[in-house]
Amino acid sequence: MTLTGVHFKKATAAAAAAALAMAALAGCADTSGTSSSATSSGSTSASAEPATSGEIVWWGYTPGSPVNEQYIAAFNKQYPNIKVTWKQTSIDDYDAALRPALGNATGLDVYQMSAGSANGGAAVFGGNAIDLAPAVEAALGADWKSKLSSTGVNALTVDGELKALAAGAVFSGTIWINKDLFDKYKVTPPTDWASWKKACETFSANGVTCFVQGAGQGAFNIDTIHAIADNVSPGTFVKATKGEVPWTDASIVKALGLWKKLFDEGIMQPGALGQMQYPDANNRFMSQKAAMVMMGTWYSQYLIPDVMKSAMQAAGSTAEPFTMLPINFPDIAGTGNTGSLFGDVDYGQGVSAKSANQGAATTFALWMGTSKEGQQAIANSLNLIPALKGVTPDWNTVKLVNSSAQEGPMKDLIERASAVNDAPRFATISADMNQALMDALAKVAAGKSTPDQAAADLDKAQKAQG
Amino acid sequence: MSSTVRRRRAEPAPTTKRHPVRGLNGLPWMLPAFVFVVGLIYYSVGYTVYISGLDWDGLSVKAKAVGLGNYTKMLGDPVFWASLEHTAVFWVVTFAVQTLLGFCLAAIMHSGAKLPTLHKVLIFIPTVLAPATMAPVFRLFFDHDGMLNQILTAIGLGGITQSWLANETTALPAVMLITIWQWTGLWFILYYAAMSQIEPELLEAARLDRAGNLRTLWYVVWPSCRGTTVSLAMLSFIGALKTFDVPYLVTTGGPYHSTEFLGTYIYRIGIRQAHIGYAAAISIVLLVLAVVGAIVIGRANRTQREN
Numbered sequence: 001m002t003l004t005g006v007h008f009k010k011a012t013a014a015a016a017a018a019a020l021a022m023a024a025l026a027g028c029a030d031t032s033g034t035s036s037s038a039t040s041s042g043s044t045s046a047s048a049e050p051a052t053s054g055e056i057v058w059w060g061y062t063p064g065s066p067v068n069e070q071y072i073a074a075f076n077k078q079y080p081n082i083k084v085t086w087k088q089t090s091i092d093d094y095d096a097a098l099r100p101a102l103g104n105a106t107g108l109d110v111y112q113m114s115a116g117s118a119n120g121g122a123a124v125f126g127g128n129a130i131d132l133a134p135a136v137e138a139a140l141g142a143d144w145k146s147k148l149s150s151t152g153v154n155a156l157t158v159d160g161e162l163k164a165l166a167a168g169a170v171f172s173g174t175i176w177i178n179k180d181l182f183d184k185y186k187v188t189p190p191t192d193w194a195s196w197k198k199a200c201e202t203f204s205a206n207g208v209t210c211f212v213q214g215a216g217q218g219a220f221n222i223d224t225i226h227a228i229a230d231n232v233s234p235g236t237f238v239k240a241t242k243g244e245v246p247w248t249d250a251s252i253v254k255a256l257g258l259w260k261k262l263f264d265e266g267i268m269q270p271g272a273l274g275q276m277q278y279p280d281a282n283n284r285f286m287s288q289k290a291a292m293v294m295m296g297t298w299y300s301q302y303l304i305p306d307v308m309k310s311a312m313q314a315a316g317s318t319a320e321p322f323t324m325l326p327i328n329f330p331d332i333a334g335t336g337n338t339g340s341l342f343g344d345v346d347y348g349q350g351v352s353a354k355s356a357n358q359g360a361a362t363t364f365a366l367w368m369g370t371s372k373e374g375q376q377a378i379a380n381s382l383n384l385i386p387a388l389k390g391v392t393p394d395w396n397t398v399k400l401v402n403s404s405a406q407e408g409p410m411k412d413l414i415e416r417a418s419a420v421n422d423a424p425r426f427a428t429i430s431a432d433m434n435q436a437l438m439d440a441l442a443k444v445a446a447g448k449s450t451p452d453q454a455a456a457d458l459d460k461a462q463k464a465q466g
Numbered sequence: 467m468s469s470t471v472r473r474r475r476a477e478p479a480p481t482t483k484r485h486p487v488r489g490l491n492g493l494p495w496m497l498p499a500f501v502f503v504v505g506l507i508y509y510s511v512g513y514t515v516y517i518s519g520l521d522w523d524g525l526s527v528k529a530k531a532v533g534l535g536n537y538t539k540m541l542g543d544p545v546f547w548a549s550l551e552h553t554a555v556f557w558v559v560t561f562a563v564q565t566l567l568g569f570c571l572a573a574i575m576h577s578g579a580k581l582p583t584l585h586k587v588l589i590f591i592p593t594v595l596a597p598a599t600m601a602p603v604f605r606l607f608f609d610h611d612g613m614l615n616q617i618l619t620a621i622g623l624g625g626i627t628q629s630w631l632a633n634e635t636t637a638l639p640a641v642m643l644i645t646i647w648q649w650t651g652l653w654f655i656l657y658y659a660a661m662s663q664i665e666p667e668l669l670e671a672a673r674l675d676r677a678g679n680l681r682t683l684w685y686v687v688w689p690s691c692r693g694t695t696v697s698l699a700m701l702s703f704i705g706a707l708k709t710f711d712v713p714y715l716v717t718t719g720g721p722y723h724s725t726e727f728l729g730t731y732i733y734r735i736g737i738r739q740a741h742i743g744y745a746a747a748i749s750i751v752l753l754v755l756a757v758v759g760a761i762v763i764g765r766a767n768r769t770q771r772e773n
Contacts, residue, residue: 092718096737099524124740127525216631216720271610271629273721274637280605431739442722446634 048351050135050366051359053081058364059101060086060112061094061119062347063301063383066310074377075367082360084110091278094119102128105354109361112347113164115155115427120347122156126163129350133162135362139370148370152345152387155427164348165369168384171343171417172223172296172425173230175330179323179405181208181291189325193332200266203291209269211262212290214277215445218438222429224262224294225441227329229255230340238342240462241428247458256444256451258332263445273445283315288322296425297417298346300326300382300410303400307381323402325409341416342423346384382410385417436461511753517746524742536747545723546748549731556642556727557706561699563646568653568698569691573683575654576661586658590651597648601715605631608640631717634724641713641725648712653698660694661687696767703759707752728752 060068068086075084087108089097094112098120101108113122113129136144145153152166177189182199185206190196200210215221229237233251240247262268269290275281285293286302293299302308308321328339349365351358367374375388380398392414400406429437440458443449449457518536522529540546571589575582607613608630615627630636664687672682710729713719719726719734726734728748736745 096733099737102525124523124525216718218720269610271632274608274610274629274631274633274717275605276718279602435734435739439722442720446632446721448634448722 048130048358048362050363052079054357054360055083056109056357056361056364057085057087057107058110059108060347061089061091063298064088067301067381067383071377075364078373079363082363084364091119098125102352105356108352109355109357110349110351110364113156113350114347115344118426122158122163126158128353129163130353130358131161132165132365135366136162136370139366147389149387149389152348155345156348164350165365166345166348166387167368168346168378168386169343170296170298170346170384171341171420173227173329173341174296174326175292176295176299176324176326178288178291179325181288189327190330192330196267196330197265209284209290211267211292212269212281212284213272213294214275214281215272216274217276220277220294221441222437225255225259226342227340228258231329231331231335231337232333234337234340238423238428243462247462248455253451253455256454259441260444260451273442286311286315287317288319297385297413298383303382303406303410305399305401308401321401323405325406326413341420342425343420344425344427385414430465432465433461514746514749517743518750520743522743523740536744539744540747545726545731548723549726549728552638553706553727556709557703559642560645561702564650564653565695567650568657571654572657572661575658589654592648593651597711597715604644604716632721634721637717637721637725641716644712644716656694656698657691660691664690696763700760700763703763704756707756
């Protein structure tokens, strides 16, 4: 058992291997950002020449199968030599999954980014993407900014670099109704507090949940309070998120009071605070156990029979697709200010600065965000309001569950959403304010805070972030 | 053979003075574990300590050193203290109930229950079910229109029905109930195994001394399972500190942080709100609590055994 020369060499080799392994481990964990890596500097001016072949992995959380696969199929008609693999995570897990994945050269080439405090926010993850501006300029010309929606360009530009190319925008402020249930029970869509309450009484008497919201998943509560606040005083909510108006403003306090009233007077389903918007509320609406749900323009994808069928099956329903329609948030404040829509870029495609397939990845991002074909595919999926100006759904191609009832309201919604200017949904809400809003709304709903106290808490949180 | 023995005996005794290089004996065998432990675990702990002194979002280069700022911030953070309180209550309740149920079920199974294999499988199944698949089921079970309320109404307890997960006073007990349902099977299996190790003569002696079932359980079986109980106490204490999946999947820590645990809070602060430095500081506190708790439980057990 003596350590002979051979043994000693082996031991030395093993020690060297161990040292290398430790160094590698240290390297893996070193995300301090003190290195000069382009990925962490936030300034990755290097852009890639688009390529026509390669294999790429596309990470994201929206809109989900089968729509993403349909985009890929449309892309492959033009670029058959680029293989795209869609890698989906849940919306809540996206940020956590993305962080470590961005450190690798393989396995992630294109990834979805969004605005503000939403998942995959460009402010946080943009530093890991290349600048796409040169590629966009080559594709659309020097005046490319005038051809794309400013909402998408502004939200996805970080430190002067275009970190992702918007696929399109989503807007909230709408309620979706199950028209078949409304017709069945002879209920008219609510337009104010009285008609909403009456509708709920009728649905309740027939064993149908009137309005469902997963108030345990706080981000969607922010949509609802935003809609109420715009009903009370249009634009004040956004001003408060920007710090231009205190959260203690009388209109915000009144909106918080109306939010509480939704819970107290039987509009919101019992136990809403213990449920999630996805999957609970979504499933309840899709399985036709609830007549109304607070969702935005992204929900219009379910006007397409196949997509709705998939969603209904996921919700445990084997029924045929039903007719659903968007309606304005009812005028519960009695001000006459209705029809508010607020939105951000939903997501854009960024190209990982560490990707070994940046050329093919750039081609895909450009196709999604700037090509007429890609944007038409997005428009026709009814999932987003397209980023390329002038592109609208081809109603001759798009097949709806009930075209005669749905086409008109959808055209109107798309037209109104396209005209929205400077009414962000999350872009002006930081992650800390997002959490503060979720806490405040939950406390008010449960009666643990009065609207005045909650408004004061929000004001304190806003001031704390400077 | 005898000549071989003699020859061996005739060899000079090995010198006690070892060559310095001989100290490396076995190093190659030890290296994999050494690299794993030092390189992965202790390095990560050290790195977490380092970033706990930063105000950092986890990705950008803009990391500001704040010294002990994240630790002092913790002192004034009501959600952190609430998370600690929930963790303590959670541990005490789940450990006590799981121990009681696991011990009793194991004792019943050792007393000649019929269809023992079927019972063992039924008791153990929840332990192997993934919380992610069960979370939506439990949200439906505890919902206002859920099965629990239907059962309560059916047995005449309709007066206590409510939205269990939407109420701050019942959400935490609901999370504990799910955990107890999930882990009692493991407790049962371990107690069952521990009881199998008890000498039959010991039980026979108790019988000869006219000890009844309860006395035998309390004075013979329970003390004989002390090692298992101590191990489970340590495991459940560390498990309580790391609790994440059930509250995250069923309640997301809500309503308004009433089911927030250190694990869910670290995730919320670090991932959702991108305060990696503060999340790291809470992680270090969690680590310290886990180590101290394990030492205290171990020492308490040793002291009791010596007494």
